[in-house]
Amino acid sequence: MSEQQLHQFHEPLELAPGDEEEARVGPRLVGYLIGLGLSILLTATSFFIAGTDLVWQPSIPVALTVLAIAQMGVHLVFFLHITTGPDNTNNVMALAFGLLIVFLVVGGSLWIMAHMNHNMVPMQIMPMQH
């Protein structure tokens, strides 16, 4: 068996969250720079979209949500180094569970409360009791 094949078997199977596979300084620096650049781009777009009347107004909340989720993804990949690599499975599974709970809490609350607001009889229309 060659050296390379031996190495392949004894690679670490897991990475700690925040750890990078790349050990050299140059590529790591470039990674952080890319993350910073993408974040600045997405943030600037968010602030621009929120203040402009160049786009169809009802699309603004959706656009802001999408941009926010994209930027969170950029932070996860370039700053926290949570990737889809096989050595990151545990970290990604924990993240997926966390996201499920976040989605249930936020989405569920907004959905239920919107329905309750919608179905509640407005106070002014109710007949007087006496």
Added chain:
Amino acid sequence: MTDTTLQYAAHGHGDPHHLRGLQDSSLGHEGPAPKRIVTAYGFWIFLLSDIVMFSCFFAAYGVLLRQTAGGPSGSELFDLKSVAAETAFLLISSFTCGLASIAADVRSARWYQVAMAVTGVLGLCFLALEAREFADLVSRGAGPTRSAFLSAFFTLVGCHGLHVSAGILWLLTMMAQVAAKGFREDVCRRLLCFALFWHALDIIWVGIFSMVYLLGSAV
């Protein structure tokens, strides 16, 4: 080592789930994971629970957004220039925190201290802007007791501010520990956790400036 595992390694698709021979008992796991991985994983779980806690505050804010009780709404209160500056401070501090972890990995104490100091100063600038904003709101009669909307706003943004304050205390502790003890293994584990914490704060801030300030000022 058997020939079959070698064949698996040679054909990429022989191991579709990337088990890398784990399914073969002769190549089984070599005991528990290193302490660095266990510690960071535990801290990652904590961060996710923190994010779940923040999601409850986000849900409360979303539900109470229009419940202003006749008081001022977001569009009358929020100063987006100040929010943009806060965002810039926190984003760049996240970047310098990344530089500090690179410096720690190459064992360069001087660059580590410089990068951490810059991170801390940027965090303090963020806190100063936020404190000024809160003081301004309260002086205009828009404190947390004014309406349900403002209660939710102060709870969510204030909780993030408290996290940043705690992060700065932790950052100063880590600077002192590296100065006193050097890059010992346990100090490096704490550094890894600190970097995760600081980057996670930035992720939550992304949610806050998008959902609370930008969407809130559209209402």
